[in-house]
Amino acid sequence: MTETTGRLFEGADWDFHILQRIHDACENVAIKQLGLDVYPNQIEVITAEQMLDAYSSVGMPLFYKHWSFGKHFAFHEASYRKGLMGLAYEIVINSSPCISYLMEENTATMQTLVIAHAAFGHNHFFKNNYLFKQWTDADGILDYLDFAKNYVAQCEERYGRAEVERTLDAAHALMSHGIDRYPGKKKLDLRAEEKRAGRRRQHEEEVFNDLWRTVPTGPRKSRTVLSIERRRKLLGLPQENLLYFLEKSAPRLAPWQRELLRVVRHIAQYFYPQSQTKVMNEGTATYVHYRIMNALHQKGRISDGNFLEFLQSHTNVVFQPEFDDPRFSGFNPYALGFAMMQDIERIVTNPEAEDREWFPDIAGKGDVMGVLRDVWANYRDESFINQFLSPKLMRHLRMFHLHDDPEERAGIRVDAIHDDRGFRRVRRELARQHDVGFIDANIEVVDVDLSGDRRLILHHHVIKGAQLNETDAKRVLQHLADLWTYDVSLIEVDANDKVLREYVVSPRPIPAAA
């Protein structure tokens, strides 16, 4: 923090001394001017190849070994080599210290952008957003991943690679249904989790399984003693966290298999907030880097040329193609998030009559950063859009709502457009598109047929007629049945409890234990 004036760097080259200066300058703006609150930063410089490596293990620096990551690596590498895909400029990890990876190929300007974006924007968001506070444990994640990696390796050694792979394959297939969606359980503490893992394994080996205490000894007695309601309650049903259910109740899993399910479940849970906050997270980071870069430029700490280079990258990142553009592939979270953040800034500082009507709480309030920090802390994509998408922005992006009903012969109906009648409907619909609870299939375990063949019964609550893809559903259910070791049936029901389709899958025979 020695120099506070003068150029941070000249030209495109950088060295570690310059990185340090860049960081300090960014920090100065971020903390003093924007009032951000961040985890300590750790910046790691890596090569393009290492970036590819990091990509394929979901961006994490250490991860257990699994063939599917190799597949992703092969896939990314192939498209990278062919030039179909550029590499991300950065990867940032929600941990404390917050780790940002910078690629060595980046120019000094890009490194500044990335540091401002990741080390301050994302970092602040991770530390302050309620979802991350609620669901993730930034202090513990790296240790936990390390534990998971070693644990998986240990299991492979002890029980054979094929066995472990089978369990992990199954767990991965159910990963998106291994999440607690509603708070209430206490926050993850991964460190304690790791410490308890050993003891728990020991314990579970000894303890009698809850499920089988409920197995009826004689048909008559059991029916009277154990009402259906009570049984369901004992099993914690209905349960939408399939991995959790299996971990606790699958009758024939070995303790180490339960532990693997637990590992996969924890990791899924760790990533859950990220999937709910793409627009906000990227919007925040983009808004923060934009502010920081502008501040640095105004202070003369980066040259006009470098600033233009930044603007070029920035414009690429926030580019939103229109729906009839061949490049269109849905809303770009960077573009939407950034536009909304800027829009909020406008509403807070320079509102129009319309804004005062729509946003009485914040319009003209003046304190941009105060409002934004509050927004960043307390919303997720769905509620954020529902709350803050302004008519002006809808008009600007010319948003419209299409309703596609396969029954409708005439085609796809334009349900609402960016006019007075449509604003609220467009906004609600866009918010819903960003609601993970709505995007993921709603599947839950409803019952176990204990008096019969121990069949596991699941329901898929079909919304708007969207049923499961048959091939995939069968495969996932096969994995599920293999873990449950008895038949599994999945019933698709619509809102009126009408059965639309039923899948029944039997477990594959377990290969003789090695």
Next chain:
Amino acid sequence: MHIIDRRLNPGGKSLENRQRFLRRAKSLVQGAVKKTSQERDIKDVLEGGEVTIPLDGMHEPRFRREGGTRDMVLPGNKKFVEGDYLQRQGQGSAKDSGPGEGDSEDAFRFVLSRDEFVDLFLDDLELPDLAKRKIAQTESEGIQRAGYTTSGSPANISVSRTVQLALARRIALRRPRKSEMEELEAEIADCTDEETRAELVAKLEKLKAKSKRIPFIDPIDIRYRRFETVPKPVAQAVMFCLMDVSGSMSEHMKDLAKRFYMLLYVFLKRRYKHVEIVFIRHTDRAEEVDEQTFFYGPASGGTLVSSALQAMSDIVRERFNPADWNIYAAQASDGDNSYSDGELAGMLLTEKILPVCQFFAYLEVGESGGSAFDLSDSSLWTLYERLRNGGAPLSMRKVSERSEIFPVFHDLFQRRETQEKAAP
């Protein structure tokens, strides 16, 4: 804030995952490799490259919803008003590829490195290990300089390195130089004043004591040259390509032969550090030629197979001692040979060639369509078959299509318990 340079960390963290993936996909990839190698030129194939395997089996299933009524909010409305209808198929229907399209399985493409490719390509192949004279792993040892060490035999003292270190030490410890003391002695001799003299003598004594304490060469200075023994592989192989180039050999047949030779070459290259190739073409007389001439040089004439065999035998005698070389031969021919030559060829094979060869493959090439093969066996085929039935280590196959080359090759080198009977 910490800045950490991770660039020096070993890359390829995904290597292990990649290998696991390949292991899992092995049979699929192998199938794909074989299929690709039939479609492409062998040369290109051995460059590695992209293979396509069906996603099935490598697929990671998830519960996915599809179909039903769908709602979407899109940017960029230009002309629609509420209540308009968009055509489903045409432009404007956004990105939907249509729900309920069924489950089309995409093939999954990825790039194999050259090594991975060749590995899979040759995976279950093995060199036939016939009467072995020198096991491929046998290695002799060579000696190589490997820096300096502080212990060793006097013969290995490195004088220059030792003196260098001694000098450095003397300078560091300020050992008085000889000239310095001589100067002082001269001064004492010239000195008249008792007091100064005593001072100088004391100084001289001090220097003398110091030079005694700090030896000119100390045992810690001594360095010995260090030698390391390094294994030197003698694994080497020579491959003889024998080809009939008489007028009856068409371009197509030469092409088939070439492919076979290339496979053999790649294969040997994997197993040996050093592979030589000898090209021998023959009509009614044989000559050793370079590759270009071998495959493309115009030649014509009668056919005497024995000439090629004789040439090979001569070359082996002159240049490739069977005790040091693993010798392989592949002969490609359309099977024509003058009848009178059979006896001589057979004799050369059994007496001179087969005893020194690891493997002798005979490839009979035919015109595309292969109808010629439906006729009676060629004279050469009949001859070799007779030899083989007599117990000679010969492998023979007929090929008429490009796509057959690899399977035939594969077949010849298939790892198997009982090899075609080895010569004693």
